[in-house]
Amino acid sequence: MDERRQSIYEFGPFYLDTRERVLLRDGKPVPLKPKAFETLLALISKSGHIVEKEELMRQVWPDVVVEENNLTGNIFALRKVFEGHHYIETVPRRGYRFTAEVKEVAKAQTFLGTETEVLIKEISGTRGQPIDSLAVLPFVNAGADPEAEYLSDGITDSIINNLSQLSQLRVMARSSVFRYKGRESDPREVGQELGVRAVLLGRVLQFEERLIIRTELVDVKSGGQLWGQQYNRELVDIFSVQEEIAREISEGLRLKLKAEEKRLLTKRYTENTEAYHAYLKGRYFWNKRTEEELKKGLEYFQQAIAIDQEYALAYAGLADCYAVLGNFSFLSPEAAYPKAKAAAVKALEIDDTLPEAHTSLAWVKTPYDWDWAGAERKFKQAIALNPDYTPAHYWYALFLSAMGRHDEAIAQAGHAHEIEPLSLLPNTALGWTFYFARQYVDAAEQWRRTVEMEPNFSWVRSLLGSAYEQMGMHSESLAELNTALKGTGSRTLSLALLGHGYAVSGKRSEAQKLLKDLQEKSRQKYVAPFFIALIYTGLGEKEQAFACFEKAYQARSWGLLWLKVDPRFDSLRSDSRFTDLLCRIGLVT
Secondary structure, three states, X not given: OOHHHHEEEEEOOEXXXXXXXXXXXXXXXXXXXXXXHHHHHHHXXXXXXXXXXXXXHHHHOOOOOOOHHHHHHHHHHHHHHOOOOOOEEEEOOOEEEEOOOOEXXXXXOEEEXXXXXXXXXXXXXXXXXXXXXXXXXXXXXXXXXXXXXXXXXXXXXXXXHHHOOOOXXXXXXXXXXXXXXXXXXXXXXXXXXXXXXXXXXXXXXXXXXXXXXXXXXXXXXXXOEEEEEEEEEXXXXXXXXXXXXXXXXXXXXXXXXXXXXXXXXXXXXXXXXXXXXXXXXXXXXXXXXXXXXXXXXXXXXXXXXXXXXXXXXXXHHHHHHHHHHHHXXXXXXXXXXXXXXXXXXXXXXXXXXXXXXXXXXXXXXXXXXXXXXXXXXXXXXXXXXXXXXXXXXXXXXXXXXXXXXXXXXXXXXXXXXXXXXXXXXXXXXXXXXXXXXXXXXXXXXXXXXXXXXXXXXXXXXXXXXXXXXXOOOHHHHHHHHHHXXXXXXXXXHHHHHHHHHHHHOOOHHHHHHHHHHXXXXXXXXXXXXXXXXXXXXXXXXXXHHHHHHXXXXXXXXXXXXXXXXXXXXXXXXXXXXXXXXXXXXXXXX
16 A cells, blocks of 8 residues: 555645545645646645656656657746745756645544544553543644634534543543643643643544545653544444544553443433534633623524524523623623523433533523522432533532532532542632632732733622722722723623722712613613623612612622622611511521
8 A cells, every 4th residue: 555645744734634535725626637646646745855756757648658748837836826935946957846845744543444544553561551631632623714614613522521421530621721722832841731641632624515624632741642543434423433533542542441431431312413513612602701792592402402403502502602692791680590401301301411511501490590509409309410521510619619518519619629620610710719718818819820820801800809808909999890891701700899889989080970871772782780780889879779789689790699799789788678688598597
């Protein structure tokens, strides 16, 4: 077998897959006639060296005598393809030299049937030692089409979710690994930073109705390649290829799977590929967390459900979207939480083993239903189903903080942080539990570290400003609160926190201006009454604050959840109306 014909090369913006006989430029296919392709392959295989004209002609036309002008025509065609790049040098009276820096990405050694190409064999020196921890880095979208980005993200998510079900393997969660998306990262450095033994890399190319996925498993300790494959499939075979990748990775890690774990690796929540692609697009936009993209996520989850009405994961995604829209007050509680609850209940009717749906339902029961006992049961169910499902731990931690159970809250948030030390939300939640326990120095330090991880995360900058405020560091507080306005997230929340910060630091006119701005906004779109109550409290205007609290109570604004423990309302605690409000919510008896 001609090994040259089973290689993959990269040079500049070009990618040459010799098995598929396809040349890509920036991910887009470049049309080449067969003999021009053969000419290019002959030059690349001896990159940097002169290839004599006679040798080129023998390789491209092995059984035919042709004129030299046929070769000249092929070189001309290739130079047109490489316009702007001087890759082919003419050596007078001798031949041609390919001058680009060529990287041979992989070379085949054997084949499994006609579909799977084994690119890299297990290296020596690691045989027989099972690997117990793994990070799956975001697969690269090798095509130029941003519309296909959801597919590379979705395949990454699927592999993470499948492998996370294996009891012998600790898999870093999505929120920890996706901070490396779009970055050129050394897998050994990433693995050491995340504290794992192996790192999986991947590239995804959608080429018309075909899907090409290349994977590589790297041993963090040695830097060697444990395993790698290229999968060439029809797009409709996306389920089977994801299952195959997960199964073969588990074999590459030398794990001995139980029968139930083997079943879980191949569990499908839908058999409809169109529904599945809609679900992947929904998750892609849900993870963006902006108002516009969350609403796009809703549309795609609804599309998936319309195609397959028994698609439990799509209902769980719908619940998550509505819950986050309610949490950030992009929608009113009445418009968001009942729909989140209905979707989570439906997901659990179809499949009651989904920790995502149990967690979503637990959260709806917390700020909207005020069903404290029911919420705690659901959190515990989610954690029992998957002890490493981090959102269940950090949302449960926030619930415990609201109840005033601070030691339990810090422990629960700390556990989430141990699972995902480099993820923004567990880090943020841990800071919350310190804040509500009135450990402001610890809260500020925790949120400072989170800001260093993602400077544009406006929510955590607002929280850091709130911690500084409680520490009496008003200039530092206002600096963070003002910076938060420039980031992504809920602008109304940022305005409310800044307004409160101005008020308690003595800048009344600035606070009153922001209060007026929020009141104006409330005439065009939903603004949580709790936000306005927050500024009135800072200004010391108790009557107006309690009037807004009553509106917040009627609307079930999520901020009321922490009323029992939030230090910003300490000035109101001696008022009987405040105690009455806590009693009606059920936070005190």
